[in-house]
Amino acid sequence: xxxxxxxxxxxxxxxxxxxxxxxxxxxxxxxxxxxxxxxxxxxxxxxxxxxxxxxxxxxxxxxxxxxxxxxxxxxxxxxxxxxxxxxxxxxxxxxxxxxxxxxxxxxxxxxxxxxxxxxxxxxxxxxxxxxxxxxxxxxxxxxxxxxxxxxxxxxxxxxxxxxxxxxxxxxxxxxxxxxxxxxxxxxxxxxxxxxxxxxxxxxxxxxxxxxxxxxxxxxxxxxxxxxxxxxxxxxxxxxxxxxxxxxxxxxxxxxxxxxxxxxxxxxxxxxxxxxxxxxxxxxxxxxxxxxxxxxxxxxxxxxxxxxxxxxxx
Numbered sequence: 571x572x573x574x575x576x577x578x579x580x581x582x583x584x585x586x587x588x589x590x591x592x593x594x595x596x597x598x599x600x601x602x603x604x605x606x607x608x609x610x611x612x613x614x615x616x617x618x619x620x621x622x623x624x625x626x627x628x629x630x631x632x633x634x635x636x637x638x639x640x641x642x643x644x645x646x647x648x649x650x651x652x653x654x655x656x657x658x659x660x661x662x663x664x665x666x667x668x669x670x671x672x673x674x675x676x677x678x679x680x681x682x683x684x685x686x687x688x689x690x691x692x693x694x695x696x697x698x699x700x701x702x703x704x705x706x707x708x709x710x711x712x713x714x715x716x717x718x719x720x721x722x723x724x725x726x727x728x729x730x731x732x733x734x735x736x737x738x739x740x741x742x743x744x745x746x747x748x749x750x751x752x753x754x755x756x757x758x759x760x761x762x763x764x765x766x767x768x769x770x771x772x773x774x775x776x777x778x779x780x781x782x783x784x785x786x787x788x789x790x791x792x793x794x795x796x797x798x799x800x801x802x803x804x805x806x807x808x809x810x811x812x813x814x815x816x817x818x819x820x821x822x823x824x825x826x827x828x829x830x831x832x833x834x835x836x837x838x839x840x841x842x843x844x845x846x847x848x849x850x851x852x853x854x855x856x857x858x859x860x861x862x863x864x865x866x867x868x869x870x871x872x873x874x875x876x877x878x879x880x881x882x883x
Contacts, residue, residue, distance in 0.1 A: 632678075636668075638686040644670060644677035651820070651843035652679065658816040663807045663840045684830055684839050694764040694790055694829040696872065700755055700864035702824050703745040704845050710742035717744040724775065725751070753778050758868030762826065764790055780875065787872075788879045790829075796836040797880050800829065803838045804873045811866065820846045822865050827872075 631640045642648075652667035666682040685691055703710070715738045721728045728747060733739050739747075752760040756778050763772035777783055791797050807827075811817045823845040829838050 634680055638683050639680050640683045641678035645844045648844040651846050654816055658814055660810050660814045660816050663810050665839055688832045691830050691832050692766040695762040696759050696827045697762045698759050698825050698865050698868050700758050704823050711740050713738040753783055757871045758864035784875050796831045799836040801876045808869050819849050822846050822863050
């Protein structure tokens with residue numbers, strides 16, 4: 571059974587970062603959704619399907635026409651990255667890209683669905699790097715009262731006297747503050763959100779220390795076999811990155827590691843390449859350690875934490 575997404579009904583709440591379609595008719599347990607009840611979602615519900623949102627960006631996924639695939643909202647930058655990745659050794663660490671398709675005037679990238687081989691999976695999205703936004707985005711310097719309000723609600727002491735007088739901040743200021751108060755700056759990664767036992771959770775904005783993150787990962791990965799599988803996969807991804815020409819040539823901003831496991835198996839994929847720009851012009855001469863945005867540091871910190879929780883009962 572296939573469905574052609576309607577053109578106008580695309581706004582989904584930006585709560586967690588990867589959207590996956592799960593069929594009720596299969597042996598999957600229906601995971602709870604945190605998305606808005608849009609017309610598009612209601613139409614899917616009528617067809618006995620539902621959205622599952624697994625982590626933090628505005629892209630959306632719908633069930634692909636082929637079994638085991640999803641259609642992701644089209645991005646030229648991400649399409650170019652996936653095409654290059656399919657020729658790189660990092661192909662072994664990312665969802666397979668098949669093609670770009672057009673449905674009812676909307677373009678989508680057809681990707682392998684990361685949930686296909688799992689039953690009742692737990693899902694976690696980890697945002698990689700010390701910075702999660704592209705500084706050159708034109709919208710970053712616009713004053714935003716809504717972002718000011720978010721800062722004040724989360725931390726009343728976070729804003730300056732000037733910002734309190736204006737009752738607004740720029741998006742650049744907000745995004746930088748968000749990275750600063752999370753483990754992005756301290757550990758070069760942060761947990762964006764997770765789904766476990768059908769429950770969703772995204773309340774990890776203020777976790778900064780290794781102990782806090784270690785306790786969170788320990789509660790998410792409770793099976794020793796899955797811990798070992800995750801550790802082996804992370805070590806493999808580290809090796810692939812070190813040998814990858816794509817990794818050497820691109821500035822990785824806003825990418826994630828997607829953790830998926832059930833009781834018997836677990837795997838991790840590198841995802842979200844919409845902000846991964848090839849080093850050219852000014853970026854070409856940028857020091858590699860700055861260009862890779864702390865990715866390897868974050869990856870090695872995750873490895874170290876999982877190694878430590880493997881050693882403890």
